[in-house]
Amino acid sequence: MKMRGTCRETIELLDRYVDGTLTREERAHLDAHFEDCPPCGAFLASYRATPKLAREATEFEMPDEVRARLRRFLDEEK
Amino acid sequence: MTPGRIGLRPASYPGSSNPVMYARREMASPTRALADLPDADLVECARTGDRRAFGELLGRHERRVYRLAARMCRNERDAEEIVQEAMLRAFRQLDSFRGESSFATWLHRIVVNLALMRRRSDQRHPTEPLDAALPEFDSNGMLVRMDADYGRAARADELLDRKDLNAAMQAAMAMLPATLHEVFVLRDLEDLSTDETAEALGLSSDVVRQRLHRARLALRAALSLRLGGS
Numbered sequence: 001m002k003m004r005g006t007c008r009e010t011i012e013l014l015d016r017y018v019d020g021t022l023t024r025e026e027r028a029h030l031d032a033h034f035e036d037c038p039p040c041g042a043f044l045a046s047y048r049a050t051p052k053l054a055r056e057a058t059e060f061e062m063p064d065e066v067r068a069r070l071r072r073f074l075d076e077e078k
Numbered sequence: 079m080t081p082g083r084i085g086l087r088p089a090s091y092p093g094s095s096n097p098v099m100y101a102r103r104e105m106a107s108p109t110r111a112l113a114d115l116p117d118a119d120l121v122e123c124a125r126t127g128d129r130r131a132f133g134e135l136l137g138r139h140e141r142r143v144y145r146l147a148a149r150m151c152r153n154e155r156d157a158e159e160i161v162q163e164a165m166l167r168a169f170r171q172l173d174s175f176r177g178e179s180s181f182a183t184w185l186h187r188i189v190v191n192l193a194l195m196r197r198r199s200d201q202r203h204p205t206e207p208l209d210a211a212l213p214e215f216d217s218n219g220m221l222v223r224m225d226a227d228y229g230r231a232a233r234a235d236e237l238l239d240r241k242d243l244n245a246a247m248q249a250a251m252a253m254l255p256a257t258l259h260e261v262f263v264l265r266d267l268e269d270l271s272t273d274e275t276a277e278a279l280g281l282s283s284d285v286v287r288q289r290l291h292r293a294r295l296a297l298r299a300a301l302s303l304r305l306g307g308s
């Protein structure tokens with residue numbers, strides 16, 4: 001069976017696929033490619049996971065000592 | 079603080095069935111009353127010089143602002159300085175806050191602008207393009223190394239413990255050129271829309287989309303390599 005679309009076309013449109021801004025026709029075209037091409041399906045899964053993993057890795061908590069220094073700084077400067 | 083002293087009364091009386099009950103409770107516990115006020119009313123109080131009102135605003139927003147600054151600067155030392163400068167500016171420039179956006183959005187913009195100014199005077203961050211991290215295709219437009227396990231990065235949270243995973247992702251983000259990194263932070267981590275990100279960075283929406291896509295591809299590849307896949 002001939003694969004529908006190329007990996008290059010698919011990956012170029014991944015951002016719009018994930019963000020939901022493709023036309024219905026474009027989306028169907030990519031869905032057909034994912035059915036035929038497991039590596040692209042896996043690539044999509046990892047592309048989708050990336051922002052979530054980055055968000056979790058950068059949930060920086062403000063330390064109490066930084067909060068205290070901020071208040072001292074503002075008291076002196078205001 | 080009592081609302082009457084500065085000419086403000088809340089539109090409703092949270093937690094009370096009538097304004098008299100609200101005022102009694104407020105006098106008994108002024109801190110609680112400040113906590114009941116929306117940001118817009120606190121801004122009005124702070125404009126008249128009420129430091130406790132500004133303190134309440136600070137307490138509500140400092141954690142989010144710190145996280146944003148740390149994400150933009152990629153380190154917590156610079157983030158502390160940005161937060162100090164941002165909060166001082168916010169306090170001194172309260173009169174320029176027109177209420178056209180929320181206080182949170184206004185403060186967010188101050189932090190982003192300060193972080194961008196710092197980044198533009200800082201040469202530590204990589205500026206080289208990341209072509210090596212982008213996927214490779216053969217002459218037919220098919221992914222090279224079709225047998226590779228492209229899904230490993232999607233299962234990163236199963237394959238690494240949280241600490242190692244966070245360190246790997248932070249290392250990957252540290253390698254992003256600043257132009258891609260700032261788009262990724264605002265769009266994917268801070269959940270701004272494409273148009274809001276474009277406005278904040280002075281870019282077109284098309285450029286934001288292109289840079290966001292490249293940033294996601296580069297981070298995906300870096301994480302995948304860290305996990306031993308492609």
